[in-house]
Amino acid sequence: METQNKIVVVGIGPGNPDYIVPKGLKAIEQAKFLVGGRRALNQFAADGQETCPITADIQGVMDFIRAKVKLDNVVAMVSGDPGYYSLLDALRREFPAEQITVIPGISAMQYAFARLALPWHDATLASFHGRTPTAQDIAYKQGKILGLLTDSKYNSQTIAEILLQAGWPKTQTMHICSHLSYDDETVVTTTLGEAIKLTAVAHCILIIV
Numbered sequence: 001m002e003t004q005n006k007i008v009v010v011g012i013g014p015g016n017p018d019y020i021v022p023k024g025l026k027a028i029e030q031a032k033f034l035v036g037g038r039r040a041l042n043q044f045a046a047d048g049q050e051t052c053p054i055t056a057d058i059q060g061v062m063d064f065i066r067a068k069v070k071l072d073n074v075v076a077m078v079s080g081d082p083g084y085y086s087l088l089d090a091l092r093r094e095f096p097a098e099q100i101t102v103i104p105g106i107s108a109m110q111y112a113f114a115r116l117a118l119p120w121h122d123a124t125l126a127s128f129h130g131r132t133p134t135a136q137d138i139a140y141k142q143g144k145i146l147g148l149l150t151d152s153k154y155n156s157q158t159i160a161e162i163l164l165q166a167g168w169p170k171t172q173t174m175h176i177c178s179h180l181s182y183d184d185e186t187v188v189t190t191t192l193g194e195a196i197k198l199t200a201v202a203h204c205i206l207i208i209v
């Protein structure tokens with residue numbers, strides 16, 4: 001029956017499979033229908049699973065899910081945690097909440113703070129990934145800790161410029177955290193004044209402390 005089947009949204013963590021919770025991994029392994037970014041599908045899809053890549057054609061992905069959930073559960077893999085800027089938003093607009101089961105994952109943001117051994121309960125989190133945060137989010141205040149998602153346009157260089165214009169000091173520390181959890185994981189610790197001269201790093205996490 002259509003309503004009995006679920007859309008199971010699995011947070012696959014920052015990238016390295018060691019950081020997926022076992023319940024998420026089990027759901028992926030047992031899936032008949034598996035949705036995910038191409039990288040995730042290459043990593044996790046097994047023979048016999050029918051897959052649908054998440055591309056810019058989000059409506060196409062929704063159509064696939066709508067058709068297949070009539071037959072069985074559909075598992076959708078998203079990076080990091082589903083509750084933090086993922087396909088879950090669009091799924092909630094298309095399907096009733098009762099039909100969606102979320103298996104949480106470790107967000108890249110969470111991982112970045114862990115990597116720096118830095119508590120994040122007092123941090124202000126904001127996203128420059130395909131959007132811009134409010135002026136209030138990124139306003140300077142002494143002692144403020146900022147955690148930022150980035151994309152290719154809003155990268156370590158352009159965001160450092162924006163923060164300097166917003167009144168942050170040139171000497172403020174910026175951690176540029178890229179490829180988190182992968183073998184080529186890199187954390188560069190610099191200042192905002194230096195970051196505007198360094199090669200831009202995109203699709204990373206920026207922690208300003």
Ligand SMILES: C[S@@+](CC[C@H](N)C(=O)[O-])C[C@H]1O[C@@H](n2cnc3c(N)ncnc32)[C@H](O)[C@@H]1O
Pocket residue numbers: 014015078079080081082084085086106107108109129148149150151177178179180181182203204205
């Ligand atoms: C659309 S957001 C998805 C966030 C995801 N739901 C999460 O909880 O981590 C994509 C952004 O997350 C960050 N990101 C995701 N994986 C990352 C990683 N392994 N290393 C560094 N940043 C990462 C980058 O800023 C990237 O542009």
